[in-house]
Amino acid sequence: MLQAIGLTSTPGKKSSPAVDDLTFDAAPGAITALLGPDGAGKTTALRLMLELEPGQGVTYYRGNRLGDIAHPAREVGALLGDVPGHPARTARGQLRMLCAAAGVPLARAGELLEAVGLAGMADERLGSLPLAMDRRLGLASALLGDPGTLLLDEPAKGLSPRDQGWLYGMLRSHADRGGTVVCAVADPKEAARIADHVVTLDAGRLVADQDGAEFARTRLRPRVSVRTPHAVRLADVVHREARAARRSVEVVPEPGGVLSVYGSSCAEVGEAAFRHGVLVHRLTDETGDTAPASTGPSAPVGTEVPAEPARPSRARRWAAAAISGAPPAPRPVTSPVRPLRYELHRMFGVRTVFRIAGATVLVSVVAGLLMARSGGTSVEAAVAARPGYLPLPPVAFAAGLVGALSFGDEYRYPALAAARGTVPRRLGLLIAKLTVTAVCALGLIALVAAAGFWALRLVYGAEATVPPGHWPALAAGWGGLAVGSAWAGLLAAGIFRSTAAGAAAVLAVPVVVTPLMRQALIVPAARSVAGLPDRLRELAWVRLPHQADIWLLSAARLLARPAGAALALSLAALVCAYAAVRLRRRTAW
Structure with missing residues (x-):
């Protein structure tokens, strides 16, 4: 059972609310149609029910609000348009990623692909799916958690009759x-054909709440549609002949010289027009919608007007909603149930990361070989492909781009259940993203280092690849720069919900922040940090192994450099900004 009470969207500065005080029930075991033309408020009503639209009112799913349900995807499935997802992701990969988000077994993806007839197209990319297949995949996404309620916004729009x-x-x-099904439709004949219960909206307000049989009887009436340049004369002729034959015939003028004749047939109207010499341009039998009862003069004379269902007053319903603890505004959806598995499927479900890794290795190897030709370049600089004028190696830029894509693409291609909104800023999801991007950054470092050493050995011989004695400190420094860059891109993209913003944050480190830090660190009385490990050892409660000195010293050297200090400062600022945005969003919601 779905109960929508007092749904009202937040109006614009100079406009009325798209949905105004909408209340209706949708029973289990039935299809409920939200009927209305474009702009009637159907989509906004569905978004209010999903708590994706700012506004007032409350929706109960089997007696529970959506925000109080532990696993929303197992209670409500939604499809508000096309399948949201990266166009390069496969149908199987999309469903497996959503399985991790909903906390259901991965085998459920294969079962649903079979159920919707997409088993043979499981490896097709989302961007190449035709409309009918995309809608099938969207329905599979909505059914992923085996929900009790389905909310769909004109799912058959644009499909062939067979589909x-x-x-x-x-x-x-x-x-x-x-199950409970709520489906928005624009065609009244379609609503009469598929629905057990029809809720009619007009300008955001409820104008009729009927069962399917009553709707078909009162809103869908057979008629004869006549187009003629002499509409007034033909209407008079039809009325006179109907009175003479003692038949009940209703003639309703329509815009554009069209008459709607109820209670007659094409043959009778055509013969009457022929006998009186009235020119007719079109004569057809139709079964269509009449105007809503609330539209007044445009409603056909004699049409049975359905009574608006008895409802409690608005103040009384709002009092009941307040007592029940209904939220005054929507709240974001919960984060994925299995965030680490979700993030792995999300990141490696497309080829972007592999392409970035391949391009980074290629650029680093070529640049390192060119740098090593002069003979004055150290092995570590050639392997990292980092000349003196470049504050960050190419692998750090690549890691930052991977981090930016981790959040930016997710907001561009919403990755949670279809039409349930973009991924919110949740701590568990953030930790999963930080972990995966850090592993990717370290993997890039390992690939670049291995490829660089082997390329130098192959081209210039073994004497050109003698590893330096302080290689653990170098490895720690490279890893710190790469992981820091990845996290900087990730946090910036999460704050601004844009991949471009994440990439810009990574580029700002060498272009803007590093020069400022270099100027700040140029002081005549700078002290050395060489004795820092020994002083830390004296203060430590737990005695550190001697090997830890190397790591402590490498970390201190990294932070003492302008690039390292700039990256650390940027990360600290981004962490504070991310926390501030998250707190502000939580307060606003």
Whole structure:
């Protein structure tokens, strides 16, 4: 059972709310259609029910608000448009990633691909799927957690009659198993064909709440549509002949010289026009929608007007919502149930990371070989492909780009369940992203170092690849720069919800922050940090092994350099900004 109470969207500065005081129930085992033309508020109503739209009101799913449900994807499945996801991701990869988000077994992805008829297209990319297949995948995403309620926004729009029949068959099957289905439609004939319950909206307000049989009887009436340049004359002729024959016929003028004749047939109207010499341009039998009862003069005379369902007053409903603890505004959805598995599927489900890694290795090897030709370049500089004028090696820039894509692409291609919004800033998800990006950064370092050493050995011989004695400190420094760059890109992209912002933050370290730090560190009385490990050892409660001196000294040297200090300062600023944005969002919601 779904209960929507007093749904009202937040109006604009100079406009009325798109949905105003909408209240209705959707029973289990039935399909409920939200009917209305474009702009009637159907999509906004669905978004309010999913707590994706700012506004007021409350929606209960089997007696619980969405924010109080431990696993929302197992209670509510939604499809508000096309499947949100990276166009390079496969259908199977998309569903497996969503399985990790919903906390369901990965085998569920294969089961749903079979159920929706996409088993043969499981390895197709999302960007290459036709509309009908995309809608099938969207329905599979909505059904992933086996939810009790489905919310869909015109899922059959643009589909062929065959695909529409298949889609509505799936919805009917879900309802027959006891599920609740709420489906927005614009065509009244479609609503009468598929729905057990029809809720009609007009300008964001409820104008009728009927079961399917009553809707078909009161809103869908057979008629004869006549287009003629002499509409007034033909209407008079039809009225006179109907009175003479003692038949009940209703003639309603429509815009554009069209008459809608109820209670007659094409043959009778055509013969009447022929007998009186009235020119007719078009004569057809139609079964379509009449105007909503609330539209007043445009409603056909004699149409049975459905009574608006009895509802409690708005103040009373708001009092009930307040007592129940209903939130005054929507809250973001929960983070993935298994964030680490989700992040692994999200990152490695596309080829972007592998392409970045390949390009980084190639650039580093070529640059290192060119640098080593002069003979004055150290082995570590040639392997890292880092000339003296470059504050960060190429691998650090690549790691920063991987970090920026981790959050930026996720907001560009929402990766959680379809139409449930973008991924929120959750601590568990952030930790998973930090972990995965750090491992990727260290993996890039290992690839670049291995490829660089082997390339130098192959081209210039073994004497050109003698490892330096302080290689552990060098490795720690490279790893620190790469991981720091990856985290800087990740945090900036998470703050601004943009990959470009994350990449810009990484570039700002050598271009802006490092020169400032270099100027700040140029002081005549600078002290050495060479004795720092020994002083830390004296203060430590636990005696550190002697090998730890090397790591402590390498960390101190890294922070003493302008690039390291700039990266550390940038990371500290981004962490504070991320926390501030998260707290502000939590307060605003």
